[in-house]
Amino acid sequence: MTFLEPTKKNTVFLGLTFVILLGISYAENLFFFNIVSDVLQNQLFAVAMLFLHNVLVVSLILLGMTFYVNLVVLNFFKREKHADVVISNSRIFAAVFACMIVFLSILRGATLINGQITLETLPLILMVSAPVGIVEGYGIYLTINKTLSRTMATAIISSFNLFLFIVYHSYHNLHIIHKIRKLG
Numbered sequence: 001m002t003f004l005e006p007t008k009k010n011t012v013f014l015g016l017t018f019v020i021l022l023g024i025s026y027a028e029n030l031f032f033f034n035i036v037s038d039v040l041q042n043q044l045f046a047v048a049m050l051f052l053h054n055v056l057v058v059s060l061i062l063l064g065m066t067f068y069v070n071l072v073v074l075n076f077f078k079r080e081k082h083a084d085v086v087i088s089n090s091r092i093f094a095a096v097f098a099c100m101i102v103f104l105s106i107l108r109g110a111t112l113i114n115g116q117i118t119l120e121t122l123p124l125i126l127m128v129s130a131p132v133g134i135v136e137g138y139g140i141y142l143t144i145n146k147t148l149s150r151t152m153a154t155a156i157i158s159s160f161n162l163f164l165f166i167v168y169h170s171y172h173n174l175h176i177i178h179k180i181r182k183l184g
Helices: 008-034 043-073 090-114 122-148 152-183
Strands: none
Touching: 008 043, 043 090, 043 122, 090 122
């Protein structure tokens, strides 16, 4: 079962949606990191902002991967010799991509706490973030792998599970930030 039958019309729609969501995500990112110190003072607002941020990230991943798959399936890359390498090796790509996202997320979280990445606090942040990072990374891995392998029925279920983890992760990140600020 596929999410959307790959047609040129659906591919254009996915591409436009991806670009619009990318613009919204960029605006949200600028807004969030300009007011981050104020956001962290109000727990309800901080959880809402982290939740919005995480939902946009996961939506971008899902839309971007679906858009790419449709481009490859519909032969938009006719002249490209290795256009389907990512789809053929979906597990490897999903694992690398998920690790990269989780690692960058942890580094970004470290900059939220101190304003910069310091070697003294990085092991503590990695240790505290590891359980949530593993769950988040596995959810991202499942979503990407199922999207690239075109088994979207399972990807929809894993995306819903990832949505639930985003809610938990948003609150947990705020809790971690407050704990580390108390220690430091």
